[in-house]
Amino acid sequence: MSTTSAIDSDDEGGELFNGFGSAPMSRSTSQKRTSKRWSFHNNTRPNLQDMPSAASIARRLSDITGEDGVHEEMSVSVLGGGQLYSTESGRLFHAGKIIISLAGLPGRGKTHLSVSLTRYLRWLGVKTHSFHLGNYRRASAEDDITHDLFVPSPNSKKANDIRNKIVNECLSDILNFFKNDKGQVAIYDAVNALPEYRLELHQRFKELNIQVLFIESLVTDDSIIMKNMEEAARSSPDYLSWDYQKAYKDYSERIKTLTPYYKEMGAEKESELSYIKFINFGERIELHNSNYGYLINKVVFYLMNSRIKSGSVFFARCYKNSLEYTQDPPLDEEGLKYSRDLAATLFDHLKSQGKHYIKELDEIKERLRPLAPARTLSVEERHPAAGVDGVDINSLVVWTSVKQRTVETTKFFAERNVKIRHRIQLSQKNPGIVGGLSEEEIEQKFPNEYDHYQRDPYHYRFSRSESYHDLAIKIEPLILEMERMSGDILIIADDTILKVFYGYLMSCSCYDIPYLNFSTDEIIEVKFNAYSNSATRIPITSHEK
Structure with missing residues (x-):
């Protein structure tokens, strides 16, 4: 796994200097993408005290239906409802920068895991984003490309070029997320089938002072695989408007094509890697080189409580x-x-x-x-x-x-x-001292407190409330x-x-x-x-x- 993109020196001690190659990263708008590169450049903490009260009133939502915001751009530095504190950089000061790289065959719940982890970490106020390699593949792949595209070393030169391109683009966006967007946790959702790929990924990010944690999703229970395959055939972006039977057959063939190439983590040359084996989606968890800090320990704690959700x-x-x-x-x-x-x-x-x-x-x-x-x-x-x-x-x-x-x-x-x-x-x-009072009565009796509440109704508490x-x-x-x-x-x-x-x-x-x-x-x-x-x-x- 290699890439031809790089990022200039970071303003935080040049942590991303000369990463993944030597050429400047291309930002061409002509590249075909499912969505634009992730970029949340407004990293200033909202000045709630200077915001007019009308600003909060304008945020009233008329509809609470639709899809969640787990893939949306992060427009403010404080996002999570369970965030304990915030910093000017948007990063928790005692956690550093982390890339969580998933590994595992298709149908093992990696996308579910990446999305649910993103949701939980954002709730804790950690600037987190999932980078799904499948999104980049869908944006670049052509109709005549077969399942050869999923093989680590495709025989087809065309498939191999496309594969290298999408990996380079995805990793470049991850680096951009750390450098320009002040991201803290990037989740790399890909198969990562071979030990040499995983070792190179680890070495590259380690040189940039970014912690690397692998989470390998293994499934030995055939019923879980069957359920995941059925769900993928019905709802995966790969199979929009497909007939269910055709989608299921295509997904099955993809798994069969890739299975002979996948190498489970644990080889002797991977002994220096930090990784978690997540078996049967929470039935058993194995930790390797688990000298983790605060934030990764929160991830481990979450995994101990995570299951494939239904209902x-x-x-x-x-x-x-x-x-x-x-x-x-x-x-x-x-x-x-x-x-x-x-x-x-x-x-x-x-x-x-x-x-x-x-x-x-x-x-x-x-x-x-x-x-x-x-x-x-x-x-x-x-x-x-x-x-x-x-x-x-x-x-x-x-x-x-x-x-x-x-x-x-x-x-x-x-x-x-x-x-x-x-x-x-x-x-x-x-509600404390304002219990039983109408909004007009609160504004009249407690004008200063009411003003603070209007500016930040989520965090502000009235006396004894x-x-x-x-x-x-x-x-x-x-x-x-x-x-x-x-x-x-x-x-x-x-x-x-x-x-x-x-x-x-x-x-x-x-x-x-x-x-x-x-x-x-x-x-x-x-x-x-x-x-x-x-x-x-x-x-x-x-x-x-």
């Missing part, structure tokens, strides 16, 4: 979301109707998607119909040990806060023996639990909680999260996908008893 996360606002923080009345008749309509609407939606476990739930309901009202859940059922839920992809778990009205909203789910989990972390944001950022830190254990789970999850909570969860799953800027709008007449569904998550609305319809 959806559903968001529903709790009844009477506008109640004061200290109030906790039981549901009234309208609240019970809302609970019934919510459950029936979700069950109808799941049935329409062919969810087989819904039929089983209906059978359970019929068996329970003559019995007494649902019993109170035990402590073990409300708060089970980690790893109990989400083992089966055909399952539904409902999370609620410990507020009485959210617990009672699960009544019609409990009737069908759906698992209900009460999470104290899902309690709404504490919580901020959205506080909620983000509080729910991090639930985010990791959600990452471990398969199947469907319904979260019933105050909209302040839903905004933060949605912000994580859809890679929203922390400056957008306070303005997300959740209505009580709809359910928001976030679907997991290897390349990007997507959100849609499900109107809650009225159902008779």
